[in-house]
Amino acid sequence: MNVGLRIVAPGVMTTLQDLGRQGYQRFGVPVSGALDQVGLRVANAIVGNAPGTACLEFAYQGSTIEVTVPSTRVALVGGTSSIEIGRDRVPARQSVVLGRGQQFRIGPLVGSTVGYLAVEGGFDIKPVLGSHATYVRAGIGGVEGRPLRAGDVLKLRCGEVADREDVMLPEPEPGLPPRVRVVLGPQDDYFTPAGIRAFLESTYTITRDCDRMGMRLDGPPIEHAKGYNIVSDGIAPGAIQVPGHQRPIVLLADRQTTGGYPKIATVISADVSPLGRFGPGAKIAFEAVSLEEADAARRKLEEWLHAIPSRLVSATRIRAVDNAALLSANLISGMVNAYD
Amino acid sequence: MAERKNSGAPRFLVSGDTALIVEFGNAVDRRINAEVLALYHRVVAAEISGVIEAVPTFRSLLVQYDPLTIRHKELRTRLECLMKGLVGKQHAGRRWRIPLCYGGAHGPDLKEVAHRTGMTPKQVIEAHSAVDYNVYMIGFLPGYPYMGDLPKALELPRRENPRLKVARGSVAIAMAMTAIYTLESPGGWSLLGRTPAPLWDVRGDPPALLAAGDQVRFDPISADEFDRLERRANAGTWRMEAAA
Numbered sequence: 001m002n003v004g005l006r007i008v009a010p011g012v013m014t015t016l017q018d019l020g021r022q023g024y025q026r027f028g029v030p031v032s033g034a035l036d037q038v039g040l041r042v043a044n045a046i047v048g049n050a051p052g053t054a055c056l057e058f059a060y061q062g063s064t065i066e067v068t069v070p071s072t073r074v075a076l077v078g079g080t081s082s083i084e085i086g087r088d089r090v091p092a093r094q095s096v097v098l099g100r101g102q103q104f105r106i107g108p109l110v111g112s113t114v115g116y117l118a119v120e121g122g123f124d125i126k127p128v129l130g131s132h133a134t135y136v137r138a139g140i141g142g143v144e145g146r147p148l149r150a151g152d153v154l155k156l157r158c159g160e161v162a163d164r165e166d167v168m169l170p171e172p173e174p175g176l177p178p179r180v181r182v183v184l185g186p187q188d189d190y191f192t193p194a195g196i197r198a199f200l201e202s203t204y205t206i207t208r209d210c211d212r213m214g215m216r217l218d219g220p221p222i223e224h225a226k227g228y229n230i231v232s233d234g235i236a237p238g239a240i241q242v243p244g245h246q247r248p249i250v251l252l253a254d255r256q257t258t259g260g261y262p263k264i265a266t267v268i269s270a271d272v273s274p275l276g277r278f279g280p281g282a283k284i285a286f287e288a289v290s291l292e293e294a295d296a297a298r299r300k301l302e303e304w305l306h307a308i309p310s311r312l313v314s315a316t317r318i319r320a321v322d323n324a325a326l327l328s329a330n331l332i333s334g335m336v337n338a339y340d
Numbered sequence: 341m342a343e344r345k346n347s348g349a350p351r352f353l354v355s356g357d358t359a360l361i362v363e364f365g366n367a368v369d370r371r372i373n374a375e376v377l378a379l380y381h382r383v384v385a386a387e388i389s390g391v392i393e394a395v396p397t398f399r400s401l402l403v404q405y406d407p408l409t410i411r412h413k414e415l416r417t418r419l420e421c422l423m424k425g426l427v428g429k430q431h432a433g434r435r436w437r438i439p440l441c442y443g444g445a446h447g448p449d450l451k452e453v454a455h456r457t458g459m460t461p462k463q464v465i466e467a468h469s470a471v472d473y474n475v476y477m478i479g480f481l482p483g484y485p486y487m488g489d490l491p492k493a494l495e496l497p498r499r500e501n502p503r504l505k506v507a508r509g510s511v512a513i514a515m516a517m518t519a520i521y522t523l524e525s526p527g528g529w530s531l532l533g534r535t536p537a538p539l540w541d542v543r544g545d546p547p548a549l550l551a552a553g554d555q556v557r558f559d560p561i562s563a564d565e566f567d568r569l570e571r572r573a574n575a576g577t578w579r580m581e582a583a584a
Contacts (some may be wrong), residue, residue, distance in 0.1 A: 025395045025404075026380075027548040028478040028522075128542055138482045138523055140542055186353035186361050231368055232479060232486075234395040234402025236359030258397050258479030266356030269407065291412050294357035298407055 004156040005072070005119070007148050008103060009064040016123065016142035016154075017116075017253075019052040021131035025257040029140065031237070032133035035114050035212060035253050035276030038173050038305065039077045043118035045308040046075035046095050046169060053122040054132035056148070058115040059212075060279070062106020063148065067098045069159035073120040073166070074098065077173065079111020079277065094168035094315045095120075097161060113279035121158025135254060136212075167312040174304060176274040179287035182240065182265035183294055187230060190262035191242070195223035199264055200286055204248065208280045212254040215275075217284070221246035222264065232260040238267030238275075252276060268294035270301045350375075350423065352416055353400070357407045360415055362423070363400040368488060368516065372399045373476050374428030377553045382422040390415070396552045397477045398486070433475065433553030434582035438520075438537050440469070440511055440558040441566035446534035449499070453513070453530050457493055465560055467491045468532060473518060475554040483522035483540035483548035487556055490516050502528030509534045511558065522548070536570035537580055549580055 007014075017040065020033025034040040034057055041051045056063065058078065075095040076083050083090040084105040090096045092115075098104060109115045125132060125143065134142025143152055188196060204219035228244045235241075239251045241261040250267060251259075253276070267275060268289065278284065289297075353361040362379060365372035380396040383403060390410030395402040405415055442465045443450040454461045473487035480486075490513055498514045503526060506512070510521040512529035521527055522540040535558075539549045550556065561569070572578035 023393045024482075024547070025393055025402075026478060026552065027546055028480065028482045028484050029547070129545070129547060138542075140482070183354055183356050186355045231366055231398050232477070233363070233397045233400045234355075234359070234361065236355035236402065236404065238356055256480060257395060258477060263355065266354075266359070268356055269358050291354060291357055295407055295411070298357060302408055 003153070003159065004069055004124070005154045006066040006068050007063055007150055007152040007154070008066050009105075010148040010150055010152070011058050011061040011063045011106075013059040014063050014148040015057050015134035015136065016054050016125065016132050016148075017057040017134060018054040018132045020253065021129055021133050021135070021141065024129050025234070028257050029129065029138070030135055030254050030257060032135040032141065032212070032253050033131070034116065036112070036116070036273045038273035038301070039112070039114065039277070040116045040118070041305055042093065042169065042173050042308065043075050043077040043116040045305070046077070046093060046167060046312065047073050047118045047120040049118055049120065049122055051305075053118065054125070055119075056117040058106060058109060058117070060113055061108050062115055062117075064103060064105040066103045067100055068153065069100060069156055071097055071099050071161050072156060072158070073161045074104075075118050076106060076115060077118075078109050078115025081106060081109045081111070081115050091168070093172070095166040096315075097163075097166065112277040114277055119156055120161050121156060124155035124157045133253075137254065166315040168315040169308060169312055171311070174274065174301060176271060176278075176284075177287075179285045180275055181268045181271050181289045181294065181297065182238075182286050183268060183291055184265045184288050185263070186233075186239075186266070187262035188264055190225055190228075190230065191264055192223045192225045195225070196264065198222050199248065200288055203283050203285045206278055206280050206282045206284065210280050212252060214249050214251040214255055215278075217248045217250065219247065222248060224262065228261055230260055230262050232258045235259050235263070236266050238269070238272040239263045240265050240267065250275065268297055270294070270297035352419075354412070355402070357412070358404055360403045360405065360412060360419070361400050362403070362419060365399045368398050368476065370430055370474055370489075371428055373474070374430045374432070374553075375426060376401050376428075377432070378426050378428045379419075379423060380552075382426070383419070386418070386422055388415070388418050397479065430474075431555060433551065433555060435472075435555045435557075436550065436580065437557050437559050437583055438535050438580075439561040439565065439569060440533045440535045441561050441563055442468075442533035444563060446507075446563070446566065447511075447532045449530040450532050453494070453496065453532065456496055459493065464494065464532065467494055468513070468518065469558045469560050471557070473556045475550050475552055475556060477552045478548060478550065480519075481521065481523050481525055482542075483550065485519055485550045485554075485556070487518050488516050490518050496530060498528040499530055502526055506531065507534060509536060509539070511535055534566065536566050536573050538573045538578060554582075
């Protein structure tokens, strides 16, 4: 049955994600969820969804998608990327209504390595262990526990949206401060003072070894004080472990639940989301802050998120082009040209 | 070693603004692990507003929280309160007997383990199946139990060349631990055999058969018995029951 969004071209690594799978880490199930939870929440707010509604998460490149319901309202968040509908472009952070048979395309992402497509009402897909988050390594959640493929049809909860004005959020979501803020610990005592100094005073480059599990950084070595093996313990989001190669690895959404390398510091929760937008080649530096500062930063971020509905403004109505008509016009002119 | 091996005063470790860790020691030790689990159960029972989940590991409990609902200091006070008079009870979990087909295609490293430990394959099987193992924690993979302690005679380091693919159900050893690969995965431990037991089912709640604190003993079975049980497991007609 044609009842939602049909994936025409999936992109590089497109998965269904929400705010993560909570309560199963003690069974070894990673939390997963959006790399950029702020992005996901902003996208949901723009289409009027609850903050944790599942969205499509794109990495590096978006999908080409066909609408197979009477109408749907979508919004993209991800740097300055845009939704292409025929010759029209709908910028990020703006909602748009699409009708049955229309195709839209999200090309290479610009200004962020991840993007989120929210759909009004969300997807009608059964959650696994309480969440829609996809954890590909163990095949849990999302669509059959895997990245999306061409031909997948994702059912929608709402197949016909109300005719109201589309909106946009004029200001972008908060980015990273000049230095990524961390709280030292839990195992900062496993590093020499020189090691901690190197970590806090150097610039690190994100390597190609960068995925939903974590990002491996390259830069000056961080010296251990008493070896690099600890008895495995739990891992918080944003924890930065330093294995034997003395380079830091920031652990992200798909991190394993336990690990045996000392963790020098943990990225504060307000900075984990914007950090998730960066990819290979990006340079980052760290700054140690207190827990009080971390709390204050998080509260400020939450206030910004809560204020989104009041900051949405009416979007210049994008009259989405009737794609079917466009397509047939192109075909005809193409054929004519071919015989010229 | 300067590390505190035995459980003295537990210490609090901060992991950012969303996780607080209570560390009971720095060793793989049943007494320490039992204390971790005792606190885990108290935290669950306390239903502290703002606590998202608690993750017990070998020697510490990670408490993940929502900093917008509960402040770090308040959570710490609540945990200190729960830690008063805390007694770790060993062997408190369920007891399982898990069928295990040693050697052959199911346990490609049995001969090598025998060779490296100076035992016969039969002696390795006897040693490995003669012990009640404690599930210290679940980690690495969904449902993957870190169990110990392995008989000293079987202690070996990890393999030098990890395998890219270890079959689901493989039972492996490394250092003082034995474990079961609940899903196909890369792995660096020595593979002694395979169990057909349904240890992980994402449709179940809980999805994992084993939990930290459980006791496990392996029962050697033949390859034929493995096939018979595997058919039952695949048909979904085999429910593992904990021993009385």
